[in-house]
Amino acid sequence: MMKFTKQDFIFLVGGIIIYVVDIGVDFWVASKYFCQGQYSWSILILSFRGLSSLITQVFSYEWFKNDWEGTDTGKLKWIFLVHLFQCGIFIRYWFALKYGCQAAFKQNSGGDASETDPPNFIQKQVIDVVTDINMLRVFKTFLETTPQLFVQIYILMEHSKNNFCQYAAIFMSFCGISISTVDYQVSLRKSLPDKDEFHVLSKLVYLFYKLFTITSWILSISLITLLSVRTSVILLIFLWICGFTWTLKQHTTFCKSMKMEYLYRTVVGIILIFTFFNIKGRKTNYCISIYYATHTVVTLGILLVYMFWKPSVIKGIDFIIVSILTVLSLVLGIIFLAVYYRRFHPTAYCRPQACSDEVDGEAEQKDRVKTSRFQNFIMQ
Template identity: 50%
Template sequence: MRFMKQDFVMMVLGIVVYVADVGADLWVAKTYFCGEQYLWCAIILVTGFISSVVVQFFSYIWFKEDNAEQLNWTLFLLHFLHGGIFTRYWYALKYGYRAAYKSNISGDKLIDGSTSLIHKRAVDAMADISMLRLFKTYLESTPQLILQIYILMTSDIDVRTFSQYFSITVSFTSISCATVDYQIALRKSLPDKNTFSMISSKITYFSYKLLTLTSWILSIALVTVLSINGSIILLGVLWLGGISWVLRQHTSLCKSKAAEVVYRIIVGIILTFTFFNVKGEKTKIILCVYYVIRVLITLAILCACMFCKSLFNGKIYLLSVIAAVVASLVLGIVSLSVYYRFFHPSIYYAQDVVDGRGDERNETCRIRRFLIQ
């Protein structure tokens, strides 16, 4: 475990992005409100609020599990006012600065024979933030992106603006970047098959996530145009499938049963959009099954769109969208195959205790009990 200067810089940028994302949501909601599109405004605000509640909930629960003796009303109040994530960033920046910029720190020690305690704390803090960002991404950014594309597809061509296309493109990229940042934090805690370098595994993994998510979100948006109820039913069925898989894995991220139930619900939502290995076990077969089902559902959606193309009323170039869906899905599967063939870690971990302030030698990062890619 090594926390580098580039990790510290990325963490600072993460704070900026988080604040900008919240501001952008409020700006979009205000735009819809001023345009008397109250339903769209409500969806933006509700998804943002729900994701924030989940993030604050897990942030406080993890503080409670890790530092029960240091909890106070100030920390509870910060989380109640939706400022807990900034507390997380404060601790991460404090540990990260010491690890990245101060080579000789009094009171520091080695654990497991080679890992510096301060580096471990910085990496663990970064990992917790990456998990919380992943929650926010799939609870807020992804539904909002589907909404943006749906609005674009159902609006007249002459009223569309460049900002809509730009916003959608940035959203696709930011969702993929959040997933890659999580993978980087994961690699900090697991031995690697190969180094996660910028020109190889990072780009391959980013391409895999970006392309498969692009194909799937476009497909969901097409279903929504055909039938909003059909889209809700499809996502509901897939969510139930994800929940069933999570329950079979008997996850144990949280010490509290209530928190574990909420965690499993959230993981089911994440699995609705992209694949993650829930317990760090070998899942070659389930991975293949997941994407075979994804391909079959996507083909069914595209066939339905061609059969009911009159419903689009010429507001979108349907053949172009279908071509984009097929191309991104194929290229995404190719990137996935390359990633798992050459870059995926080959060592798997059994479930272990969560990170905390007890015996640092025997603790593992919480991320090893979270979603493993």
């Protein structure tokens, strides 16, 4: 297991600041739309915020219950109350700051201690806590930040009224997507012993791969929505059904209860609308090729429809700019995707999960859930 360093602690503090600022920007944007009489946009922005907050609080509380199983029930009641008021993430950040400060500043880095020694124990504590936070941030990114980014870009295309409020929201959305995807990969490498260290260059390549492919897809969906909101909704629902069905066939085992497992699969289905994730940690060259080939075909099809149909909902110069950005983002995203999997993707995967009908496999799976929840989470 890799160390939690001072640099990691600084990034943790930065993540807290961005999280708080993001909340403020959401309410600021919603209030601006409300004051302008655009109540539907205001409600939509707040709905994404409320839905993502509710789901992340549910997962956070369930993880606390699993981790504190057999401990004082009074603590769990207090934790439940905090999550009921949608503040569970701040409890997790408090634990992360507490353990992170001890691991990064108050411990000697020398020596090869065993896993039971206090230094390694603190290191494992802080990495586990930060990993849980990054899991929740991935949920938040694709339940709230990415849909909000899509809405903001659609509003700019439809009304062509640019203001600082909208640009601030779009900027915060891009920051949220970028930081959460990179932090997710960093946590993955730190949590799993058979993963290589995530160096600066590999972080940048991975960041650009995700950012460009997501940007291209969001622009494409925005163009569809300009043509027909109903068609856009039908497409998104169809994509979610495909993603949800794929998670069912993968037989994910992330949660202890089946209710939470189905909620998890529902969330993963939403994530798969916007980007590809390998939910079982297995080699998926075939699946990822089909995924992005489909996105490429749909994106090019949308641009061809606009090129030949020339609908009046978008001006010629606007279409040229949007189409160039869409194609450029798609090409760059595919290039960074190929470079990442060719040069920077870890060749060592997690231990293959045994079949569920083997007794030893079941016991081993339970041990993995207890020791590292991240081993059953979505992996890239």
